[in-house]
Amino acid sequence: MRNAFAGELTKLASNNLKIVLLSGDMGNHLFDKYKVLFPERFYNCGVAESNMTGIAAGMALAGLKPVTYSIAPFITIRCLEQIKIDICYHNLPVVIIGTGAGLSYAGLGTTHQSCDDIAMLRVIPNISIVCPGDAMEVRGALRAALNHNGPVYLRLGKKDEPLIHKIVPVIEIGKSLIIKRGRNICLLSTGNLLPLAANAAENLTRLGISTQLVSFHTIKPLDETLLSDVFSSFQLVVTLEEHSRIGGLGGSVAEWLSEMPPQHSRFYRFALPDVFYKGAGDQNHVRDYFGITKSEIVQQVIKNYRNCLGSGDDLQNAVQ
Amino acid sequence: MHKDKIKIIARNIRKQTVSLSHSARIAHLGSSLSCVDILACVYFNALNINRKNVLHPERDRFILSKGHAALALYVTLAQKGLFSPMLLNDCGQPGSLLAEHPIPGSIPGLEAATGSLGHGLSIGLGMTLAGRIQLYDFKVLVLLSDGECNEGSVWEAAMFAAAQHTENLVAIIDYNKWQATGRSDEIMALSPLKQKWSAFGWNAREVDGHNIEEIAEALRAALNSKDAPYAIIANTIKGRGVSFMEDDNNWHYRIPTAEEVMLAHQELDAQ
Ligand SMILES: Cc1ncc(C[n+]2csc(CCOP(=O)(O)OP(=O)(O)O)c2C)c(N)n1
Numbered sequence: 001m002r003n004a005f006a007g008e009l010t011k012l013a014s015n016n017l018k019i020v021l022l023s024g025d026m027g028n029h030l031f032d033k034y035k036v037l038f039p040e041r042f043y044n045c046g047v048a049e050s051n052m053t054g055i056a057a058g059m060a061l062a063g064l065k066p067v068t069y070s071i072a073p074f075i076t077i078r079c080l081e082q083i084k085i086d087i088c089y090h091n092l093p094v095v096i097i098g099t100g101a102g103l104s105y106a107g108l109g110t111t112h113q114s115c116d117d118i119a120m121l122r123v124i125p126n127i128s129i130v131c132p133g134d135a136m137e138v139r140g141a142l143r144a145a146l147n148h149n150g151p152v153y154l155r156l157g158k159k160d161e162p163l164i165h166k167i168v169p170v171i172e173i174g175k176s177l178i179i180k181r182g183r184n185i186c187l188l189s190t191g192n193l194l195p196l197a198a199n200a201a202e203n204l205t206r207l208g209i210s211t212q213l214v215s216f217h218t219i220k221p222l223d224e225t226l227l228s229d230v231f232s233s234f235q236l237v238v239t240l241e242e243h244s245r246i247g248g249l250g251g252s253v254a255e256w257l258s259e260m261p262p263q264h265s266r267f268y269r270f271a272l273p274d275v276f277y278k279g280a281g282d283q284n285h286v287r288d289y290f291g292i293t294k295s296e297i298v299q300q301v302i303k304n305y306r307n308c309l310g311s312g313d314d315l316q317n318a319v320q
Numbered sequence: 321m322h323k324d325k326i327k328i329i330a331r332n333i334r335k336q337t338v339s340l341s342h343s344a345r346i347a348h349l350g351s352s353l354s355c356v357d358i359l360a361c362v363y364f365n366a367l368n369i370n371r372k373n374v375l376h377p378e379r380d381r382f383i384l385s386k387g388h389a390a391l392a393l394y395v396t397l398a399q400k401g402l403f404s405p406m407l408l409n410d411c412g413q414p415g416s417l418l419a420e421h422p423i424p425g426s427i428p429g430l431e432a433a434t435g436s437l438g439h440g441l442s443i444g445l446g447m448t449l450a451g452r453i454q455l456y457d458f459k460v461l462v463l464l465s466d467g468e469c470n471e472g473s474v475w476e477a478a479m480f481a482a483a484q485h486t487e488n489l490v491a492i493i494d495y496n497k498w499q500a501t502g503r504s505d506e507i508m509a510l511s512p513l514k515q516k517w518s519a520f521g522w523n524a525r526e527v528d529g530h531n532i533e534e535i536a537e538a539l540r541a542a543l544n545s546k547d548a549p550y551a552i553i554a555n556t557i558k559g560r561g562v563s564f565m566e567d568d569n570n571w572h573y574r575i576p577t578a579e580e581v582m583l584a585h586q587e588l589d590a591q
Contacts, residue, residue, distance in 0.1 A: 020453060040453055043484075051442045051476035058446020061432065063377055064453065066446075081436055082473075086443055089433055090424045 001156040001192070002030060002099050004135035008142045009067065010034040013041065016065065016146065022056055024049045024070035026099070049079040056094045057086035065093055065146060071105065072098030072114035072155065076121060087151045088126045095145045096153045101131070102192055102242030103277075104158040106286040110276050113286075114155075119247025121153050122220050128173050131155040131241075131249075133194030133215040134164045140171035141217060148173055157192030158283075164194050164215070174221040182212035185236040185305055186265075190216045190249045193240045193292070200297040207298075209305060219249050222256055231263040235308045238268045238301055242292065245271035268304045270297060321364045323532045329399060330360040330532070331588050334561045336395045336408070338584045342576045344391075344412030346420050350559035350571030352392035354496045355463060357530045358554055359396045362461055362492075366539040371401050374428045378456045381431045381447055385440020386465035386494060387421045394418050394427070402429040438471025440464065441491060445481050448489040459543055461490045467499025470508050475520065481549040482521025489549040490542040491522070494529065496558040498569045517551035529554030562587055 010033050013019040020041045021034060035042050045052035049070055056066035068075060075098045076083070087094045098117060105112040121127055130152060132141040138156060145152040152173070169177055176188070180201060189197035194215055201213040212234065216223065230237050239250040250269030257267060270292075277286050287293060333356050341349040363369065367380040384393045391411070398405040407427070411418040417426035421435030432443045444462040451458050468474060481489055495513060497504055505511050517524040523545050527534040535554065542550035558572070559565030562584040576584065 020450075043449065045480060046476075046483075048473075048476035048480065050438075050473040051445070051480055054439055054442025054473065054477065055446035055449065055480070058432075058443040058448075059450040059453075060446075061443065062381075062447045062450035062454070064450045082439065082442070085433065085436055086439055 001132065001135050001138045001161060002027075002159045004138040005097060005099075005142060005156060006030045006034065008139040010037060012143065012146055013038050018063065018065040019146065020059055020064050020066045022052050022066055022068045024052050024068070024074060026070045049074050050082050053079040053082035054086050057082070057090060057092055060087070060092035060094050061090065065095075067095045067097060069097045069099070071112060072101040072117050073112065076114065076117040076153070080120060083121065083127070083151070084124050088124045091126045091150050093149050094151050095142070096151070097156060098153065099156045100158055101155040102157070103283045103286045104192065106277065107280070107282040110278060113277065115242065115244050115272050116247070117155065118219055118243050118249070119251065122247060122252065127151045127153060128221065129153045129155065129219040130171075130173060130217055131191030131219060132171075132217055133189060133191060134161055136163060136165035136168045137171060137177075137215060137217060139168045144171045144173050155191055161192060162195040164198055171217065174218045174223055176217065176223045176226045177215040179213040179215055180211075183210040184234065185209055185238065185301060186212040186214060186230045186234040187238050187240060188214045188216040188230070188249065188253070189240040190219060191242060193242050196292070196294055196297065197240050199294045200301070203294060203298050204301060207302070209302070216249060219252055222252050224256065227253065227256060231257070231260070231265045234265050236268065236301070236305050237265045238270055238304070240270040240297065243271060244274060245269050246274055266304060266308045268300065270300060323536065326360050326364050326532050326536075329364055330357050331591060333360060333392060333395050333399060335585055335588050337392050338562065338576060338581055340391055340395065340408060340411055342578065342581045345575055346391050346412050347573045347575055348388040348391070349574070349576065350565055350569065351386065351465065352389040353560050353562065353565065354556045354558045355386070355389055355494045356392055356561070357532060358463060358492055358494065358535055359392055361532060361535040361539055363396050363400050365536045366543060367459065367461060369400070369429060371428070374402055377454070378458050380459045381444070381461070383432050383434065383440045383444045383460070383462045384422065385434055385462050386437065386468055387434030390420065390422045393422065397427060397429045400429070403427045437465070437468040438473040441474055441477040445477050445486060445489055448486045449484065451488060457488070459488050459490065461492065463492045463494060465499070466493060466495045466497065466504040466510060466513070467507075469493065469510060469513070470499070478517065478520040478522065485547050486549045487545045487547055490539070490545070490552065491517075491549065492552045492554055494556050495553050496556040498558045498567075498572070500572055514553045517553070521548060522551040523548050524551040524553060526553045526555060529556035530560055561591070
């Protein structure tokens with residue numbers, strides 16, 4: 001996703017002279033090409049994210065389209081007040097890029113994990129939060145973010161994630177992408193869990209449960225049209241995210257549900273528990289530890305689906 | 321503008337600020353009075369900001385980073401004719417856009433919303449760099465308070481500005497030696513403040529922050545600074561202009577009574 005971001009930004013910056021890239025001493029060779037092409041529109045702001053965010057606001061106030069870049073925790077909660085006041089209160093078109101979101105950089109330790117960023121940013125008025133599911137969505141999302149006249153947080157994974165899309169999809173902020181249609185259950189996946197969700201969907205379908213897969217890339221504003229639609233037509237709707245179960249996609253959908261009349265569907269949140277992970281281990285290891293795996297998704301979905309159907313027999317029938 | 325005229329303007333700003341603090345029940349009067357002479361010099365001498373160019377992309381910009389002195393800024397902008405002085409009557413009333421701390425886009429000439437200390441210098445620096453990118457030559461002045469220099473983000477901005485040689489950026493520090501709850505040199509080791517800014521790579525000069533000639537001269541030098549940003553350390557007195565408020569930090573929070581307003585006006589008129 002990182003490389004797709006850098007490549008796409010370099011492309012877009014040649015047509016849009018207002019784009020400025022600000023990096024917080026990150027992305028060592030990632031921006032080499034950009035820097036050669038647009039040296040006057042690149043600033044390495046050092047390890048000083050608060051200042052960088054304020055600078056971005058000042059640039060936007062003076063007519064530019066700044067993009068700030070660092071590792072997700074440092075570009076979000078480290079400088080949360082600058083995001084809130086300098087960018088969002090002024091409602092400025094700044095694109096904030098957090099890389100290594102969720103558990104992507106789990107190996108670097110809890111300091112570098114970012115499983116709370118969505119929750120922390122979501123309460124701030126004016127901001128849009130977009131979590132692309134693969135590198136193609138990153139490109140589409142970046143185009144949308146740079147065309148958007150307000151603050152956008154783009155939450156990226158790391159690099160070399162499996163591709164779901166063959167071409168760059170047109171991304172509209174606040175409008176989810178249906179990846180695969182189904183009838184019984186609907187998986188709403190946000191961000192870098194999309195490949196895992198796709199595997200799980202395939203598996204479930206093979207087990208006879210017709211599974212719809214949606215890349216629910218925008219967490220704010222929430223795609224209420226799609227939610228109304230899926231909650232009235234599927235037996236079970238499941239959200240999947242590499243983020244705390246508090247305040248992320250599942251939390252947003254739960255809030256939305258609480259204000260709706262009773263819905264046809266049951267709802268299940270697949271997310272991280274409310275604990276710090278302490279210990280070594282890469283993303284896959286920590287995903288395993290927290291049960292963010294294909295088999296766990298499949299098992300939980302079947303269990304919840306069984307509850308919806310009321311009796312095991314129906315499920316047996318459905319599964320056969 | 322001639323210095324005598326600026327002095328009269330400063331006196332009027334002080335009188336109106338004191339009155340408004342009372343009528344709108346807005347605190348931080350000492351903080352406002354501390355920086356009136358600086359504001360008067362910035363708007364009536366140094367910067368090219370007026371009603372006609374206030375939205376022009378190449379205008380000069382001023383940011384009140386010590387946003388709690390908004391009252392003095394509102395009065396100054398009204399005196400400058402950037403918005404109708406009638407609006408000041410509503411200041412602080414429920415629903416008014418003139419709140420205790422500035423609201424973005426509320427009045428012409430208000431460049432940035434502040435109030436959380438430690439944000440303004442970064443925003444001003446961003447504006448300066450945006451000017452550079454767009455080949456505009458506008459100047460950006462940022463007024464900070466001494467207590468505000470407790471914030472790490474100020475020094476992040478200071479180091480970055482020096483690295484970028486942003487000669488169009490000027491920081492003015494209202495060094496009144498008080499912050500909210502005590503002496504600013506005791507709460508954090510702020511002094512020697514001028515040397516700190518110099519050590520951070522800025523051109524720095526100290527002035528009497530109530531001497532119009534000295535401020536005007538320092539601003540002139542700062543706006544012609546070459547190769548480096550410029551810091552003006554303005555030695556000031558909190559509550560300046562009203563004897564019973566001067567250097568008394570109770571006026572950080574206190575709101576004057578009607579009688580105190582009258583006494584203050586009498587004193588100011590006599591100066
Ligand atoms: C980040 C932040 N913390 C705390 C405050 C509350 N506060 C308002 S003014 C002030 C200090 C005032 O002292 P100084 O900054 O020196 O300004 P002065 O009033 O003396 O001009 C404080 C702590 C604030 N506005 N912003």
